[in-house]
Amino acid sequence: MSANPSPKPPTALLTGHTGFLGKYLARSLTETGYRVLTLGRTEGDIRTDLATQQPDLSGNVINLVVHAAGKAHSLPRSTEESQVFFQVNRDGTRRLLQALELLKKRPDALVLISTVAVYGCETGEKISEEVTLSGKTPYAESKIQAEALVQTWCAQQGVRCCILRLPLIVGADAPGNLGKMEQAIRRGRYVHIGAGSARRSMVRADDVARMIPKAAQTGGIYNLTDGIHPSVRELGDALARQIGRRMIPTVPIGFARILARLGDGINGVIGRKFPFDSITLEKMTGSLTFSDQLAREKIGWQPRSVLSFFAPDSDIDRNFIQPSDKRGQTY
Template structure:
């Protein structure tokens, strides 16, 4: 996997950076594990990971630190020793069937209090830059015009509220300490072994399940896992990234119908889509208590990445079709698209 910041350094004529020690939190997660893999291949970086608990020796040889559950009392100091840059991917993410009595309080405990504790300890240990993986949900959960990083935040659910409050805490700490903070707000991230609804959709297409999504004309921005990792790597080192907020996507917006068709193409099998009017799907979803699922499948959510392009000189290195091919590879025989 190529890393844009290395291409940027090589092509710009600026001096090669000294070795930077990068700590990735959530190192065993969907984004964190891929980021660790990508950064470890860049000569300018030494990489370590932070995880809740160790599960045995890592096959990649990268050091991991067990920090326990995330919250205000988490002691990050052993993991932070010698660190130049922190990339904070660990979070309490969307829980579709939440069993806790106060979901917002639980999101705040992990995503706000935990982030604040990490940032304060990082600044005290002399960390130069803190890259925070937030969420496009800070902007809102549906739009008519594409979101921009300068738009007034409008988080609409507990997860997004907690991410917004974490961003505000980080900006305050940056102002107090001088530690640089970079905020990245991704939309839905897809890739190999993707969790959540996207993983379910891929599996349904693979199994040939008929889906009533053949007439959805929405527009949604997505980001391939490798594109997100590439941007994060750029934000680690690019001088212009300091104290900025960046949106990220593949640069091509898709309808749900087109997305499923292209997932099928990547698998080498047609997606079985039934053209049901979205209005009927919305009514059915409301009756079944699935309004949130319907919003994600039927609504539009686009992001404008022009600031990311202009400030960082960044372009998504992976196309949508290539990103989907990589995403479906674990579901197809031998990692290759299967027929039938």
């Protein structure tokens, strides 16, 4: 007499699996017991460019969708480049939803990886989910529109909806501003400005990945941060220690203001923005933090300090992430 067959594991459809955060998501979902079905442009079980094509999901029973594919980490230099953000982040989301709608059975839940950029804030402290979405960059606007599409579709289809708004993500082989900061420190081209006391919200990639199943079960819209919001100086010094660089030099704030005013003058002469001016200085020296209190209350969010990632005794497996092409990747 044969034993009863084991029940099939639930299936999670994951987009953006080759991206920075996507690799953490794929591993965590697998460890949690999901069969991970990947969708990507050049790699994956289903190969589709969501920016231009609707995927064929027929024949699959999908329990959870984690939509992490997207475009960021680049500044558009033309109208055409700006439109790419909308093609990938908004239109790609729409095509995914249209494909899901063709399935015989809808997924139980959909998790959209979004960004705190939707708030459009340059400075501020403990910004909550109740703040109006005022982001004006192509990246922010395209993510705002993607969020709206997902919320409307989930409500119409009876699918549990969860949107996770993430700040700077810390992990192995990080792209974006953190990657640029690390390279500048390696080359000796990074300095602290004044006290370096401006605080920034950040979150560990592995903490986000571990939270996906619980977030999917509960639904809702949440900011995820480490709750510590380290200062720019703390982050820079931690990075420098990790890569074995000497202490980062400091530029006095008074001297930085003089340089910024020179930049203001150059702006008027050349007719375009100089890399360092008073607006840039204000952004670099002003705090920007987001509240994760709602996530702590509703989904049991218990993150670790991002600075723990850089500690010598960190438990992170730095070898499982292989270097990837990070140009234009979001997560």
